[in-house]
Amino acid sequence: MAYQRPKGTADILPGESEKWQYVEATARNVFKSYHFSEVRTPMFENFDVFSRSVGDTSDIVTKEMYDFHDKGDRHIVLRPEGTAGVVRAYVENKLYGPEHPKPVKVYYMGPMFRYERPQSGRMREFHQIGVEVFGSEQAAVDVETIAMAMDFLKHCGLQDLKLVINSLGNIASRQAYRQALIDFLEPHFAELSHDSQERLHKNPLRVLDSKDEKDQAIVADAPSILDYLDEESTAHFTAVKQLLGDLDIPYEIDANMVRGLDYYNHTIFEIMSNSKAFGGQYMTVCGGGRYNGLASELGGPETPGFGFAMGVERLLLIMDADKVAMPIDHALDVYLVSIGDAAQRANLKLIQAIRQAGFTAERDYLDRKAKGQFKTANRLNAKVVLTLGDSEVESATAHLKNMATGAEISVPFAQITTDFKAVYETVLAAE
Missing domain, CATH: 3.30.930.10 (Bira Bifunctional Protein; Domain 2)
Structure with a gap:
């Protein structure tokens, strides 16, 4: 089903x-x-x-x-x-x-x-x-x-x-107008739609709101409530x-x-x-x-x-x-690329630190090769890509790439976990 x-x-x-x-x-x-x-x-x-x-x-x-x-x-x-x-x-x-x-x-x-x-x-x-x-x-x-x-x-x-x-x-104005409207509509009772016939004596003002074309033609000449205020x-x-x-x-x-x-x-x-x-x-x-x-x-x-x-x-x-432009930002601040099991574990700590610093961050969860991870980063419009491999884990240093300019910098893990805002501003300024 x-x-x-x-x-x-x-x-x-x-x-x-x-x-x-x-x-x-x-x-x-x-x-x-x-x-x-x-x-x-x-x-x-x-x-x-x-x-x-x-x-x-x-x-x-x-x-x-x-x-x-x-x-x-x-x-x-x-x-x-x-x-x-x-x-x-x-x-x-x-x-x-x-x-x-x-x-x-x-x-x-x-x-x-x-x-x-x-x-x-x-x-x-x-x-x-x-x-x-x-x-x-x-x-x-x-x-x-x-x-x-x-x-x-x-x-x-x-x-x-x-x-x-x-x-x-x-209330007083509506009651006066209500009777005037009933007096006007009653001679047209047979011409009114079924709904308007039902409403005529219960709530005649609702007849004015009818979407029926015949009703609309009839009420076009109805008295105006503004004359009864x-x-x-x-x-x-x-x-x-x-x-x-x-x-x-x-x-x-x-x-x-x-x-x-x-x-x-x-x-x-x-x-x-x-x-x-x-x-x-x-x-x-x-x-x-x-x-x-x-x-x-x-x-x-x-x-x-x-x-x-x-x-x-x-x-x-x-x-x-009307093609109203809405300032909706779908861009991702950082995508983390991991190569190897050790990098995956280090990635987990870094991505959480980046998120807790107030930035949007994403990583691979499907065991893609490095090439596939970079393609995903491009599809997600990531502004920065952070890359980790075995050598980066061993030296406790990550590579960050500005995706707009291609410029790269290397930064210690400790700097990423303690002051990622400064790191992010530095890599975005890199040319």
């Missing part, structure tokens, strides 16, 4: 994994500059964490979750997104307490799981990088978090980006727009954008890329928004929240398509 990975998953192999490490390291560095700290939550949660927070009319809950009952008959879900689990951790660990400075700013990265048709940049096991901010209602939080997302994507080499924003308002909601959205202007961040407003999750209110946003990966069409690479009621929904106090998430697979797809 030929074993294969499950459909919708991928093996991230050497040569590719370094790109992932680069993106993750870039995220950590950018987020650190905004004073965010990492949080790590379980890859599986209780079903109710997502059914209560994401919304029982969302595609995630109704169609896409990997859920099952474990041996204790607990209803478990492989996490389909990051926010709900982070909010659950915030509530359970009482990060809202006075001993935790506000706002609480965290980021996460890791695998998520959704059962959907695999396609380019969208897998059943996929990876997200996301952030959450708890404890402040200020529009400055919205704008600085959006700015951080833009900052991170630009650090990853993305060029042609577009920011799209909208406001879903507070009350004074509080209007003031918040106005402040967001003003602050984006202060930072010289251009944006567009899309009144039909609602995002796919039910917990959002006030500001929502998407950052879109016009990458070659998408054939010159703008596609979303990052999205998020404000969710002021989610902590209380999961048993905590009323807590303002704001966050975003982005898919790592899609981000790397864009970086590859």
